[in-house]
Amino acid sequence: TAKQRGKAGFVRYVEGMGEPVLAHMQLGGELRRALDDGELRVVYQPIMRLADHRMIGVEALVRWHHPARGVISPAEFIPAAERTGLIVPLGRFVLRETCRQAAAWLAEFGPDALPEAGLNVSARQLHDPDFVSDVTAALADSGLPCERLVLEVTESAVLRGQQVSRTLYELDRMGIRLALDDFGTGESSLSLLRAFPAAIVKLDKSFVDGIEIDDGQPAAADARQAVARAVMQLARALGLDTVAEGVESAEQAAVLLELGYTLGQGYHLARPMTADGVSQLLARQQSVAAGPFTHGSAAG
């Protein structure tokens, strides 16, 4: 069993082979045990208004607290979880945990404090015939109203056929908001937006990187902003909300605001944090009077 292989064996194997594929096979086995042993935890990254850093939502992000390797990033184990099918129980865990936590925040801080909670859903989950009933059960068991749940899907996940499309329309009919994650990195972003009941587009970090650089060449600067500008125009035309991902500086936030973005997510605004961290932020936000909340980060 995974347990008998032991920690040392795991580390030696990965370091010795240096082969991502083999490492993933091993990870898959370990992951099943991790799920059973409660080593997976959910952290939450605030989504904030760019203008005043008020938190309007969170995105749930899974972490693996491995007994030997410490905290492992989802970029390392989600691919293995997708290949082995473990993403289905793993995703169900994140779904239930996020709904439970969001309902607790709603009860403690009231309806205006944190309008929405999002989580990532992979293609494999969208293909699972039980997915819609899992979501329905998670909402019912937690008491979280459906309009407070955001499900983030990537373009590549959505592109996979009839069953996925039916599932997405069903979730939309239930009043759950769907977000297109990493928007602009896929191959058919534009046509997808018409064919899919998205409520939110999340501008990928790659289009935020370097957006603030001013090298004195207007044409070049404009090229850096071109995708973000086009996505904003499209979102407006289609009546979609937007979130800019990977906002790492005040300068980037200022450019995004100029382009019409009002919401962002990124290290400049807040890092992923524990549920307790979010509670503290909510408490602080509530104690600050209704007036604007300045962080000294707004551009002049």
Ligand code: C2E
């Ligand atoms: P994502 O959904 O696009 O999530 C955003 C990722 O960008 C997170 O990485 C977050 O920590 C990181 N990030 C946020 N702001 C910044 C920034 O300013 N700079 C930089 N460099 N990074 C930033 P994380 O937590 O490592 O997650 C990576 C990806 O793994 C996620 O990308 C998502 O696709 C996937 N993922 C995470 N949790 C889950 C899950 O529960 N289920 C599924 N299916 N996928 C998940």
Ligand code: MG
């Ligand atoms: Mg996401």
Ligand code: MG
């Ligand atoms: Mg994203």
Ligand code: MG
């Ligand atoms: Mg991304």
